[in-house]
Amino acid sequence: MTHLFQPLTLRGLTLPNRIAVSPMCQYQAQEGEGTDWHLVHLGGLAQGGAGLVMTEATAILPEGRISPEDLGLWNLAQAEGLAPIVHFIKSQGAVPGIQLAHAGRKASAYAPWRGSGSVPVAAGGWIPVAPSALPFDTGWTAPMALDEAGILAVIEAFMDAARKAMAAGFQVIEVHAAHGYLLHQFLSPLSNHRKDAYGGSFENRTRLVREVVGALRNILPEEMPLFVRLSATDWVEGGWDIDQSVALAGEFKTLGVDLVDCSSGGLSPHQKIALGPGYQVPFAARIRAEAGLPTGAVGLITEPTQAEQILAEGSADLVLLGRELLRNPRWPLRAAQVLGAEVPWPASYARAAKGSVPIR
Numbered sequence: 370m371t372h373l374f375q376p377l378t379l380r381g382l383t384l385p386n387r388i389a390v391s392p393m394c395q396y397q398a399q400e401g402e403g404t405d406w407h408l409v410h411l412g413g414l415a416q417g418g419a420g421l422v423m424t425e426a427t428a429i430l431p432e433g434r435i436s437p438e439d440l441g442l443w444n445l446a447q448a449e450g451l452a453p454i455v456h457f458i459k460s461q462g463a464v465p466g467i468q469l470a471h472a473g474r475k476a477s478a479y480a481p482w483r484g485s486g487s488v489p490v491a492a493g494g495w496i497p498v499a500p501s502a503l504p505f506d507t508g509w510t511a512p513m514a515l516d517e518a519g520i521l522a523v524i525e526a527f528m529d530a531a532r533k534a535m536a537a538g539f540q541v542i543e544v545h546a547a548h549g550y551l552l553h554q555f556l557s558p559l560s561n562h563r564k565d566a567y568g569g570s571f572e573n574r575t576r577l578v579r580e581v582v583g584a585l586r587n588i589l590p591e592e593m594p595l596f597v598r599l600s601a602t603d604w605v606e607g608g609w610d611i612d613q614s615v616a617l618a619g620e621f622k623t624l625g626v627d628l629v630d631c632s633s634g635g636l637s638p639h640q641k642i643a644l645g646p647g648y649q650v651p652f653a654a655r656i657r658a659e660a661g662l663p664t665g666a667v668g669l670i671t672e673p674t675q676a677e678q679i680l681a682e683g684s685a686d687l688v689l690l691g692r693e694l695l696r697n698p699r700w701p702l703r704a705a706q707v708l709g710a711e712v713p714w715p716a717s718y719a720r721a722a723k724g725s726v727p728i729r
């Protein structure tokens with residue numbers, strides 16, 4: 370038996386295998402609503418055999434969108450639009466997950482092929498919010514610092530979006546606390562210069578994400594898993610780091626988080642990333658070993674044997690693939706062949722599962 374094709378049970382939910390679609394912005398939404406693109410894109414990944422199909426970062430508030438073309442979940446029409454996509458993902462035997470996000474000071478950005486930096490207000494952008502009024506970089510709009518009422522509104526919006534996600538049929542919720550977006554901005558001393566209860570000490574900087582996670586755990590059914598994506602390090606001296614990530618993951622365990630999805634970076638333009646195959650796997654391994662919580666490994670995982678080894682050596686419980694699944698959406702079916710695992714193919718494709726049978 371392979372590790373990659375073992376089911377993974379978290380609370381009352383079983384993923385059919387250990388391969389997840391890493392959340393990936395598509396910049397194809399209209400007013401936060403999904404389009405045909407999302408059905409074909411996410412549906413195709415479900416056909417391809419991933420056990421967990423996660424949406425892109427889906428904004429809990431309009432001003433929390435990374436770009437004007439992001440998915441959102443602050444109104445009913447958005448939830449109703451996602452429901453058929455969720456239905457199709459389930460019909461393929463995959464589990465639908467949603468990443469809930471607020472981009473903070475990195476909101477109102479251009480889709481990568483349209484430009485870089487912030488979309489100006491005059492061109493349909495908006496003034497973003499953040500823990501402190503510090504822009505991400507030159508070319509980015511300076512954000513407004515959130516006051517306490519604004520922080521409470523963010524927590525409420527995470528809860529509201531989670532309720533809508535459940536109504537649409539999603540079975541996993543992931544809180545996006547990575548890549549330099551709002552919750553990560555609160556975690557890092559580089560972007561959080563607050564003097565109140567949400568800034569300064571480790572306890573204060575982690576307060577918002579702990580409050581969001583606690584609020585969500587309260588409204589999620591007992592059997593429904595909750596994931597958090599963390600940037601395990603800012604890759605900048607004096608920033609958020611792996612030791613703090615391990616400590617925070619320990620708190621997550623107490624709060625009822627079921628899996629930490631271990632990414633890194635995105636907070637500072639001065640980051641110096643040590644890039645290479647599986648470069649973030651050691652973060653997943655440390656958090657798993659020291660916080661005692663299931664983890665997901667992500668980042669330059671491209672080969673079936675590499676993914677299998679990450680699980681076999683106990684570095685993670687789940688592997689998330691991003692760009693490799695854009696290159697080859699049926700990577701999971703191919704990986705099963707390479708590793709010699711028997712997996713169900715979509716019935717309509719079954720005659721392609723074995724190449725040398727004569728076609729009649």
Ligand SMILES: Cc1cc2nc3c(=O)[nH]c(=O)nc-3n(C[C@H](O)[C@H](O)[C@H](O)COP(=O)(O)O)c2cc1C
Binds near residue numbers: 426668691693
């Ligand atoms: C087109 C694209 C969009 C992405 N959007 C998101 C996102 O919405 N949320 C997120 O957490 N990460 C996002 N990421 C990061 C991926 O989820 C993943 O962590 C990263 O690409 C590294 O994995 P890979 O080497 O398998 O691609 C995005 C990556 C790509 C390539």
